[in-house]
Amino acid sequence: MNNCQFVGRLTADPELRRTQEGTAVCSYSLAVKRPMTKDATDFLDFVTWRQGAEYLTQYGHKGDIVAVSGALQARDWTDKNGNKRRAFEIVTTSVELLSSKRNSQDTTNTGTAQNAGYGQPSAPQQTNRGNGYSQQGFGGYQEITEDDPAPPF
Numbered sequence: 001m002n003n004c005q006f007v008g009r010l011t012a013d014p015e016l017r018r019t020q021e022g023t024a025v026c027s028y029s030l031a032v033k034r035p036m037t038k039d040a041t042d043f044l045d046f047v048t049w050r051q052g053a054e055y056l057t058q059y060g061h062k063g064d065i066v067a068v069s070g071a072l073q074a075r076d077w078t079d080k081n082g083n084k085r086r087a088f089e090i091v092t093t094s095v096e097l098l099s100s101k102r103n104s105q106d107t108t109n110t111g112t113a114q115n116a117g118y119g120q121p122s123a124p125q126q127t128n129r130g131n132g133y134s135q136q137g138f139g140g141y142q143e144i145t146e147d148d149p150a151p152p153f
Helices: 050-059
Strands: 004-010 015-018 024-033 041-049 065-078 084-099 111-114 125-127 130-132
Touching (some): 004 084, 041 050, 041 065
Antiparallel strands (some): 004 024, 004 065, 015 024, 024 041, 065 084, 084 111
């Protein structure tokens, strides 16, 4: 089973890109504290697609605490010098903004976003974890039933 869950702080403002077909994609990294160690932090790379990418770039900012679920993926490529390279990243299935470092009094930017990208997001609605976009799921988390993997970039 390839299922990962992380909670960490955004290391920079997420940036939105689009594929040639117009699909939204967002790459970002999170600073995640390592469990049972003192002062150990890992900086992990994440990729969020479709509506989740648009949601995160609109509401997420450097320093915000984010919870993500997804799968670890290895990506191989050849660099411009002909060397074979490999990168590991987590391709997310759900993203949840837990708190904003910018404006901790305002909870309108906390919520969830499903990454599947089917249909239209619902209007922001109150859940037990804040406002967010939700198409299916429970308790602020969405179950993804998409059979096709996220397209390569």
